[in-house]
Amino acid sequence: MSGRVLVVGLGPGPDRWRTPEVSEALAIATDLVGYGPYLDRCPERPGQARHGSDNRVELDRARLALDLARAGRTVAVVSGGDPGVFAMAAAVMEALDADPSARALDVTVLPGISAMQAAAARLGAPLGHDFCAISLSDNLKPWPLVVRRLTAAAEGDFVIALYNPASKARPTRIFEAFDLMRTLKAGATPVAFARAVGRPDERLIVTTLAEADPSVVDMATCVLIGSSESRFIPRPDGARPWLYTPRSAPVSGSGVPSGDPAPSGDTAPSGDTAPSGDTG
Numbered sequence: 001m002s003g004r005v006l007v008v009g010l011g012p013g014p015d016r017w018r019t020p021e022v023s024e025a026l027a028i029a030t031d032l033v034g035y036g037p038y039l040d041r042c043p044e045r046p047g048q049a050r051h052g053s054d055n056r057v058e059l060d061r062a063r064l065a066l067d068l069a070r071a072g073r074t075v076a077v078v079s080g081g082d083p084g085v086f087a088m089a090a091a092v093m094e095a096l097d098a099d100p101s102a103r104a105l106d107v108t109v110l111p112g113i114s115a116m117q118a119a120a121a122r123l124g125a126p127l128g129h130d131f132c133a134i135s136l137s138d139n140l141k142p143w144p145l146v147v148r149r150l151t152a153a154a155e156g157d158f159v160i161a162l163y164n165p166a167s168k169a170r171p172t173r174i175f176e177a178f179d180l181m182r183t184l185k186a187g188a189t190p191v192a193f194a195r196a197v198g199r200p201d202e203r204l205i206v207t208t209l210a211e212a213d214p215s216v217v218d219m220a221t222c223v224l225i226g227s228s229e230s231r232f233i234p235r236p237d238g239a240r241p242w243l244y245t246p247r248s249a250p251v252s253g254s255g256v257p258s259g260d261p262a263p264s265g266d267t268a269p270s271g272d273t274a275p276s277g278d279t280g
Ligand SMILES: C[S@@+](CC[C@H](N)C(=O)[O-])C[C@H]1O[C@@H](n2cnc3c(N)ncnc32)[C@H](O)[C@@H]1O
Pocket: 009, 012, 013, 079, 080, 081, 082, 083, 084, 085, 086, 087, 113, 114, 115, 116, 119, 162, 163, 164, 165, 194, 195, 196, 197, 198, 199, 218, 219, 220, 221, 222, 223
């Protein structure tokens, strides 16, 4: 089998947030496979075939990519943001899992910038301490599981990034999520609605859980809900305040028995260079 599959993410917005490695993959691919609007964001290249499809057929798209690679093609499977975050990398893995004959194919997943990272950068540093990402879409999982995860995330005092918060078919789930959060977290908890980050119609709203109006949310919005440590830094002249979560959490209220020594910090002398795990 001489074909390859390159699973790429375009980043959340402008071309400059696309990695050079992803641009190279798009330039060498004989075939692009992906949701139509994502393919529209890829540069035109003569002779390159484009296989656009609806956003609900991820597994079909992944199987098509494997079939094309089996036929010797160099296929770029295109997602928005990072391909491993609520996107096509998992669909390609699922297709490989179900098809032992495809496992000898050369498959590479290239990292990209995810929406929560871009939103966090605009806002300050809300993801500076422990956080989690939850998709509010119940197309691919039952809503009671979403509720269970939201509850666990709030009880664990994580910063929470909400993806897929609303769509035309699911206009009310974000209201249900906020109703639940308001029973579990303090009203003063910082909240950010980051819409279309990096695009011309970008809109950033920072508020509190008590005052947040979820009706501003749409499909292009990433919602960040702070932990008990997240806070705002006011700025002069009416500028939007910074939002950040400090690098350390106090021992009190953390569930750590008071006799235990507090963690001594994990910042390497030269900065944040210690291995930080397998962030997707
Ligand atoms: C199917 S998920 C794909 C996520 C993507 N793989 C990523 O890593 O960002 C789509 C969701 O990502 C979020 N999103 C994508 N681009 C965004 C942007 N530019 N600004 C804010 N949120 C965005 C929204 O929550 C949207 O509903």
